[in-house]
Amino acid sequence: MMVEALPFLESALGSYALAVTQALYFVVSFAAIYLAGRLTVVPLVGRFLDRRDLDRHARRPLVKLTKFAVVFVAVSVAFGFADYGNFLTSLATIAAAATLAIGFAMQDVIANFVAGVFIYTDGPFKIGDWIEWDNGSYSGVVEDIGLRVTRVRTFDNELLTVPNSQLTDGVIKNPVDGERLRLKFLFGIGYDDDIDRATEIIVEEARSHPDILDDPAPSVRLTELGDSSVGLQSRIWIDDPSRADYVKTRGEYVTSVKERFDEEGIDIPYPNRTLEGGLELTNVEGQIEPTDD
Incomplete structure (x- = not known):
């Protein structure tokens, strides 16, 4: 054995x-x-x-x-x-x-992976950029770009995890891609006010603000003749701003122009609104009491 x-x-x-x-x-x-x-x-x-x-x-x-x-x-x-x-x-x-x-x-995962590859190759944005997407419904600063998702910090300090396919299927707005941001603001003045003087004030306040660039220079154009006001559109440039800088600078600039207008007696009219249509009165006969003369 x-x-x-x-x-x-x-x-x-x-x-x-x-x-x-x-x-x-x-x-x-x-x-x-x-x-x-x-x-x-x-x-x-x-x-x-x-x-x-x-x-x-x-x-x-x-x-x-x-x-x-x-x-x-x-x-x-x-x-x-x-x-x-x-x-x-x-x-x-x-x-x-x-x-x-x-x-x-995993069709969605694969689609996001392919979209991530296109983000790396095309480079529509990079970490640290301020982007807007979905027709401006969402915006924030890019914190991380992965092969499947991109993480964006909103200006309310919320962290969004966005599938990459959402950022490649639509239009992405990168306001500061060239490291400068152009701002536009429409100032309305009265028809009786001096347009040239108002234009000078708008430009002077832009030049005196430390965060507004001198090159490109601030400019003002008459762009609108409204029902109650003349529209003067101001165009200014800010160097590589974050969203907070942009909001702060615009607020300070508009406030200073308004204060100068008040000092110079330049009026910013209230908008006039009219109601179209008519009023129908029913059952009013006999409800008006006679008065003694």
Whole structure:
């Protein structure tokens, strides 16, 4: 019986030894390739991105993709060294079926991922930019750009996590993309007021404000003849403002112009509104009491 059992034991030991050897080949080859990639490929990609002078928001996902590629190559080569060919064939079949099922279930995620790639390549905005989207319904400062979502801090200090597809399917407004913001404000004065003097006051107050640029110079144009006022549109420029700076500067500027108008006796008329239509009186006959003369 012992003699008959020897071949079985030898076969079992041989299979065990082969499995251990393949596992060691897999671990050693994976560790070697992974370390080589992290020590050589990742730094090389980092230096390449430095030479391209890419923004921080574009560097982070590219470095992550490089690290993922290193892991993928290390696993693939390690499977080859360990001679796991049959296992790889089965794994590929299972992975194909799983990919098909996951693809249907993750259509939105994939769409956001593709949109994130377009955001990195097209660069419509970057971290720190003030953006508006959805026809101005939402606005804020970009804090982080990921491959699936973008995080925007609103001016009410709320953090919005926005799917990237929402930022690529519509129009995105980047008011300070050129690091300068132009503001327009319509001042209404009375028809009897001096237009030239009002124009001088509007320009003087713009030039005296420390946060309003002299180049481009402030300008004023007569743009409207309303029912009760003459409209003078002021155009001023602010250098690289945040939303808070923009609101503060505009408020101070408009306030100073209003105070100067009051000093100079220039009137800002109240708007005149009229009601169209008529009034219908019913059952009024006999309700008016006669008065004694």
